[in-house]
Amino acid sequence: MRRRTRTDAGQAFPIYVVMVVGLLFLAFVFFAVGKAAALRNGAQGAADAAALAAGQQARENFEAPFLASLPGKMLDPFLQAHPVQGCTTAAxxxxxxxxxxxxxxxxxxxxxxxxxRVEVKGHDPVDSPVVPDTKKIFAETKATVVIEFRCPDWESVDFNDDGVQDMYFFTCRGGEMLEIEPSNPPPWSKVSKILYDVHLVDK
Structure with a gap:
């Protein structure tokens, strides 16, 4: 059996050093990839929260024009062409x-x-010591929220035949019923969540 000499050990040492350096490099790269993924997940959460806030604020902003459209039988035109605002300070x-x-x-x-649709950019860069230019790389993503009218089946009644609608009856998804008297409407905070659904979508 051949004995390992000091010369053999000296020749093997640089190989060990290269292997250790390579493993450390790979560890830093994997860390950078993991950090980038974590930052993107955080940015996605921010985008989702901002989009939901924008959608909920838009629903609140419907109150005045929605109620104004009821007496004159203008609800259908309003539903087909009501304005949706973009982002808010809450978002x-x-x-x-x-x-x-x-x-x-x-x-x-x-x-x-x-x-x-809301697009966001994270505050924190990836900033990896081994991947070039990562100080300038930030997580960017977007989220989309839908504001959907839940009560497409509705009818109005003009009790006095004076052209002014005195009562609206809404049948909403899931069979939920809602009555709104234009001259004395219920609090918008109570009925808006019945009339409009706000939820995130993939696109």
């Missing part, structure tokens, strides 16, 4: 609380099914 605030900022926010009108 930006939620993005900030999730370590991101809103870079763009715009509405996509669609009649009974409107959308608001």
């Amino acid at each position: 930006q605030g939620l993005a900030d609380s999730n370590r991101a900022r809103v870079t763009d926010c715009y509405s996509i009108p669609g009649g009974l099914r409107d959308r608001i």
